[in-house]
Amino acid sequence: MTDPGPWHDPYGRPLVPIQSMTLAERIVQLRRAAGRLLADEDGACRWLGAGLLEWLESGRSLDAALDLRPPLGSRHTVSGLARQAMRDRALLRFANQFACDRRALEILRGERPCPPEYRDMYDLAIALGVPTGPHAVSRARRRVIGKRR
Numbered sequence: 001m002t003d004p005g006p007w008h009d010p011y012g013r014p015l016v017p018i019q020s021m022t023l024a025e026r027i028v029q030l031r032r033a034a035g036r037l038l039a040d041e042d043g044a045c046r047w048l049g050a051g052l053l054e055w056l057e058s059g060r061s062l063d064a065a066l067d068l069r070p071p072l073g074s075r076h077t078v079s080g081l082a083r084q085a086m087r088d089r090a091l092l093r094f095a096n097q098f099a100c101d102r103r104a105l106e107i108l109r110g111e112r113p114c115p116p117e118y119r120d121m122y123d124l125a126i127a128l129g130v131p132t133g134p135h136a137v138s139r140a141r142r143r144v145i146g147k148r149r
Helices: 023-039 043-058 078-095 101-108 116-128 136-145
Strands: none
Touching: 023 043, 078 101, 078 116, 078 136, 101 116, 101 136
């Protein structure tokens, strides 16, 4: 085994916060982590490990190395999908508080007053810009749960 250096224990684990290491030392830690991911039994871990190693070796962007780059002209970016998931969760959390989806949507559109005990959830949903169309809740459920047939 090679000498792990002064900032590591005999097994190569860092003894100091990774953020305080030099760039070269952080890259070594990233390679170690990618190797551990490659050795994992989970397919998602192996995919991430392979993508990290490709990114480190090729210099390509990380989203390209992980094959997460959307097609040209697509609005389905990683950050866009994350924002959509956040809006969906906020909408579903709010809608679950009421007897029916229609009532929740009427409150979000301002057609009914919001009960005070749900005001925080309402404010979050409005701040995130959740959709309020007639099928918004069912579409959000489909995106979160998936199609079940």
